[in-house]
Amino acid sequence: MRLVPYAEDHRDLTLALESDPxxxxxxxxxxxxxxxxxxxxxxxxxxARGDLFVGVVPDGATAPVGLLGVWRSEIGDDTVYELGxxxxxxxxxxxxxxxxxxxxxxxxxxxxITRLDSFPGVDNVASNAILQRIGFVxxxxxDLDYEGRSLRCAHWTRDV
Ligand SMILES: CC(C)(COP(=O)(O)OP(=O)(O)OC[C@H]1O[C@@H](n2cnc3c(N)ncnc32)[C@H](O)[C@@H]1OP(=O)(O)O)[C@@H](O)C(=O)NCCC(=O)NCCS
Numbered sequence: 001m002r003l004v005p006y007a008e009d010h011r012d013l014t015l016a017l018e019s020d021p022x023x024x025x026x027x028x029x030x031x032x033x034x035x036x037x038x039x040x041x042x043x044x045x046x047x048a049r050g051d052l053f054v055g056v057v058p059d060g061a062t063a064p065v066g067l068l069g070v071w072r073s074e075i076g077d078d079t080v081y082e083l084g085x086x087x088x089x090x091x092x093x094x095x096x097x098x099x100x101x102x103x104x105x106x107x108x109x110x111x112x113i114t115r116l117d118s119f120p121g122v123d124n125v126a127s128n129a130i131l132q133r134i135g136f137v138x139x140x141x142x143d144l145d146y147e148g149r150s151l152r153c154a155h156w157t158r159d160v
Contacts, residue, residue: 006044010055
């Protein structure tokens with residue numbers, strides 16, 4: 001498995017992920033093409049903000065089948081670095097996201113980030129399970145805004 005920096009030619013990957021109800025079901029629902037384009041631009045411009053977005057290319061594949069992101073955000077009074085992941089349904093539950101997380105850790109540390117936080121919906125079984133699997137600790141719950149909709153989220157955190 002290898003990671004590649006998220007780039008302009010990953011637009012189709014973002015469009016596929018953002019338009020798939022199986023991927024977006026716990027993330028506020030599918031995005032319109034306009035929103036997906038905005039999300040793509042935000043990912044391409046990640047390095048300029050000090051954020052990290054990478055495509056995940058499994059062994060034997062030539063193109064990414066999903067992505068991981070780490071981005072700075074304001075949650076309440078805290079500034080945190082959020083971790084997120086999206087994997088195309090055909091490639092889920094095969095260790096892709098968890099394997100990619102460990103490959104990403106050196107880049108996270110090199111960026112000077114010392115702690116990661118993640119806020120999956122409380123009903124997002126896969127996401128809550130993987131966070132525990134990769135060493136995050138659940139520290140609480142809070143309501144967060146997902147594209148204008150309030151969602152009850154678990155709060156997970158991990159030192160890096
Ligand atoms: C969450 C997501 C990124 C996980 O990616 P993945 O590549 O399928 O995860 P992995 O195969 O690496 O799974 C690692 C661990 O997570 C858990 N897990 C993953 N999918 C699961 C599921 N559907 N049900 C229960 N546990 C699950 C397992 O504990 C697994 O460990 P195991 O293989 O030892 O059993 C993927 O399901 C996804 O893209 N979901 C839609 C988008 C989303 O909700 N993203 C999270 C919010 S940012």
